Amino acid sequence: MATNINPKTIFTGDNLPIMRGINSKSVDLIYLDPPFNSNTNYAAPIGSKAAGAEFKDTWTLDDIDNAWLDLIETKYPVLNRVIHAAMTNSDKSYLIYMAARLLEMHRILKDTGSIYLHCDATMSHYLKLVMDSIFGKDMFRNEIVWQRSSGRAKGSQHKSKTLGRDTDSIFHYSKSNDFLHNSVNIPLTESEISLKFPKTDENGRRYNTNTPIFCQPSMGSRPNLCYEYKGVVNPHPSGWRVKKEKLIEMDKAGYIIWREGKRPLRKAYADEYEGKPVGSLWTDISIAAGKERTGYPTQKPLALLHRIIKASSNEGYVVLDPFCGCATTLVAAGRLQRDWIGIDISAKAAELVVERIKADQGLFQKIVARTDIPKRTDLGDIPRYNAPENKTRLYGEQSGNCNGCGTHFQQQHLEVDHIIAENVGGTDHIENLQLLCSNCNRIKGDRGQEYLLSRLNKD
Ligand SMILES: [Zn+2]
Structure with a gap:
């Protein structure tokens, strides 16, 4: 599905209604570094580039829109159970907040896409369950453990009663089994090079001779690889590792060491080694420092995002x-020729995005800054919410009863209502519609279903 958002768009606002306005299956990769429920309110230091940017990271049930909980309770029973396993109201509120958003992320992610959720030990155990119930346990790909700093753990200057906490977790889930993966290699360190490539040739290049030149006898008979070259043959019918033309080429280029009466050796050079594949423990990326720092609280290093974006997207992906x-994330995506969409609640963040991208990638970057809620274009030619066919269908589904007070009415006395209001991204799709009597519709207004039901219970 094509995206309905221009590439390089930064939105200011709550990401939930904005994501509701993004077409289904239109995003290739999502990285999120949400608030961690760490009981801290973050603010950037005055005087830094990010001054004025802040976000709260403490949660109470007052922060929760009852419509989110209502949606989860009625449509996602497993997710609902997971949320109610949370120990405190603060944890529960945080998980409801996150679950409502992760459900939208799941919808807008392409089938070949991946999502990386960055968190720390405060809530990672709960978030993994939430991710399992939204994306599916089988779609869990990895838990990346990122060591934020080596040697110096985050903590107070007072003597600590615990070991330092110096790692974050990044959960990688895919949308399906058909997800994109590019392998990522990192160079060896000096000491790893001297261990892996212990020999040095006359030009000072390090190499090893670990790669066999003959196939193992256990690999069976390979007549097309059995040949004689410079008087040498493999005594076993498994033959050479490479075809004769390739061996001649390698020999001419100096990759073969010939030894009297012994099998020749094949050289592998350190400077031609493609690097070691990256695993799930990342200790080689330090926190953002120096010029890279904007002063923004919880800033993540560019190298971390480079690695994630390279592993799970290609050029031109969203x-x-x-x-x-x-x-x-947006700077890293731009450097790697990916399209990007950013959302942040703080207007200061949007300012910083424009400033930072232009400083990094040129003043003439065309960046779209929006504060409105986008409209999906992938719902096809669906009728307007109050079209007669919607009304007739809903009337049948609700057996002629108001979905609020439950009273039976004739069809002409019921009104079509958006369950999730249009001004917070609710669509005209039949899934988001219900019939209410005019009294219930007036009480509910633009608020959630939960609000309506609680008001009816009081009256
Ligand atoms: Zn009613």
């Missing part, structure tokens, strides 16, 4: 960061 903060 990367979304729904908590984009100081734009690290």
Whole structure:
């Protein structure tokens, strides 16, 4: 599905209604570094580039729109159970907040797409269950453990009663089994090079001779690889590792060491080694420092995002960061020729995004800054919400009863209502519609279903 958002768009606002306005299956990669429920209110230091940017990271049930809980209770029973396993109201509120948003992320992610959720030990155990119930346990790909700093753990200057906490977790889930993956290699360190490539040739190049030149006898008979070259043959019918033309080529280029009466050796050079594949423990990326720092609280390093974006997208793909903060994901995506969409609640973040991208990638970057809620274009030619066919269908489904007070009415006395209001991204799709009597419709207004039901219970 094509995206309905221009590439390089930064939205200011709550990411939930904005994501509701993004077409289904239109985003290739989502990285999110949401608030962690760490009981801290973050603010950037005055005087830094990000001054004025802040977000709260403490949660109470007052922060929760009852419509989110209502949606989860009625449509996602497993997710609902997971949320209610949370120990405190604060944890529960946080999970409801996150679940409502992760459901939208799941909808807008392409089938070949991936999502990376960055969190720390405060809530990671709950978030993994939430991710399992939204994306499916089978779609869990990895838990990346990122060591934020080596040697110096975050903590107070007072003597600590615990070991330092110096790692974050990044959960990788895919939308389906058909997800894109590019392998990522990193160079060896000096000491790893001297261990893996212990020999040095006359030009000072390090190499090893670990790669066999003959196939193992256990590999069976390979007549097309059995040949004689410079008087040498493999005594076993498994033959050479490479075809004769390739061996001659390698020999001419100096990759073969010939030894009297012994099998020749094949050289592998350190400077031609493609690097070691990256695993799930990342200790080689340090926190954002120096010029890269904007002063934004919880800023993540560019190298971290480079690695994630390279592993799970290609050039021209769409990367979304729904908590984009100081734009690290967007800067990294732009450098790697990906399209990007950023969302942040703080207007200061949007300013910082424009400033930082232009400083990094040129003043003439065409960046779209929006504060409105986009409209989906992938719902096809569906009728307007109050079209007669919607009304007739809903009347049948609700057996002629108002979905609020439950009273039976004739069809002409019921009104079509958006369950999730249009001004918070609710669509005209039949799934988002219900019939209410005029009294219930007036009480509910633009608020959630839960509000209506609680008001009816009081009266
Ligand atoms: Zn009613």
